[in-house]
Amino acid sequence: MLPGLHPYALLLGYARRRWTGWGLILALTLGATMLGLLAPFPMKVLVDQGLSGIPAQDPLAALAVSLASGRPTVIVGIAVMAGLVVFAISSVLEVVLTIAWVRVAQAMVYDLAADMFARIQRRSLLFHARHPVGDSLARVTGDSWAVQTVVETLLLRPGQALLMLGAMVVVMASMNVELTILSLAVAPVVVVASYLVGPPTRRVSRRQRDLESALQSHVQRILTGLPVVQSFGQEDREQGRFRNVAAAVVRARQRSRLIGGVADLTSGLAAAIGMALVLYVGAQAVFDGRLTVGALLVFVAYLRTLQGQFRALVGVYPALQAVGGSVDRVMEILDARREVDDSLAWMTLGRSRGEIAVEDVTFGYEMGRPVLRGI
Numbered sequence: 001m002l003p004g005l006h007p008y009a010l011l012l013g014y015a016r017r018r019w020t021g022w023g024l025i026l027a028l029t030l031g032a033t034m035l036g037l038l039a040p041f042p043m044k045v046l047v048d049q050g051l052s053g054i055p056a057q058d059p060l061a062a063l064a065v066s067l068a069s070g071r072p073t074v075i076v077g078i079a080v081m082a083g084l085v086v087f088a089i090s091s092v093l094e095v096v097l098t099i100a101w102v103r104v105a106q107a108m109v110y111d112l113a114a115d116m117f118a119r120i121q122r123r124s125l126l127f128h129a130r131h132p133v134g135d136s137l138a139r140v141t142g143d144s145w146a147v148q149t150v151v152e153t154l155l156l157r158p159g160q161a162l163l164m165l166g167a168m169v170v171v172m173a174s175m176n177v178e179l180t181i182l183s184l185a186v187a188p189v190v191v192v193a194s195y196l197v198g199p200p201t202r203r204v205s206r207r208q209r210d211l212e213s214a215l216q217s218h219v220q221r222i223l224t225g226l227p228v229v230q231s232f233g234q235e236d237r238e239q240g241r242f243r244n245v246a247a248a249v250v251r252a253r254q255r256s257r258l259i260g261g262v263a264d265l266t267s268g269l270a271a272a273i274g275m276a277l278v279l280y281v282g283a284q285a286v287f288d289g290r291l292t293v294g295a296l297l298v299f300v301a302y303l304r305t306l307q308g309q310f311r312a313l314v315g316v317y318p319a320l321q322a323v324g325g326s327v328d329r330v331m332e333i334l335d336a337r338r339e340v341d342d343s344l345a346w347m348t349l350g351r352s353r354g355e356i357a358v359e360d361v362t363f364g365y366e367m368g369r370p371v372l373r374g375i
Contacts, residue, residue, distance in 0.1 A: 018104045143327075
């Protein structure tokens, strides 16, 4: 396995433990996708058949016209009610899907936190002497949430986006191939923008998590030794240190938001240009009689959803870079080698008689820093 893929593969392993929850999530995602495809069609029926009296060309429109016996006012009522029903069912599915995902995600987070806690407990005293308690606490309680982001970014979000993108491209192409090609023309710009912001996003993310951990460690250390701080009157100095670290955290977050804002601006501009092209060419098609007004409205609705799903798909790389700092800190715990090899600390002695004398022994946890001398 490639070194860069190992952390994510390890974290994805926590998703396999919750396969029953993922089955429910998959079923709900399929249902939400189908309803997402149906959502714009009541508007098409309302405009084309209800207001314009255009003969129905698709099965859903024909069904509405048949139920209304061709009366325009009844067609409008059916279209409005159908839109409300689709919205209500979609809302219920989204709520259930959110609840299912939260349950699965929190279970994965607690599984990872438990594994990290077990590893930290078994680290040597040398490790704990070098690492503040606050840093270990931040890793267990904060960085463990990286597993939720990684699984969501690599499994849930791409799965939903690809399913919706594939279905929408097929439906949009069946309506108008030329407009579909224009809709996809802005994709390379969004991909390049997302790729360029990836590396700086990861560096800023790691810097931010380290600073937040340092801030938590500072608070833990000062509160633990508060009697000493007060005895020497060092409250103002420690307050100044806290403010310096907090200011550094704020600057790191600002840089992170700035990088994300530039990427959003670039992708948003590309999407706006694509929308403008589709509206212009689509209006010409309406003038020429090759497209109805209702079909153009449905196509624009699909395009907005398509652009949102595409941004979610290409946003996988920046999202992984943004959580990369926490992933690195998690892997420093899970992949760390033991500082003391217990297998070398034991030996079997045969039966013997005599005495053991220990003279002039020097002992320490680190090379060159003895804590006992001349024992």
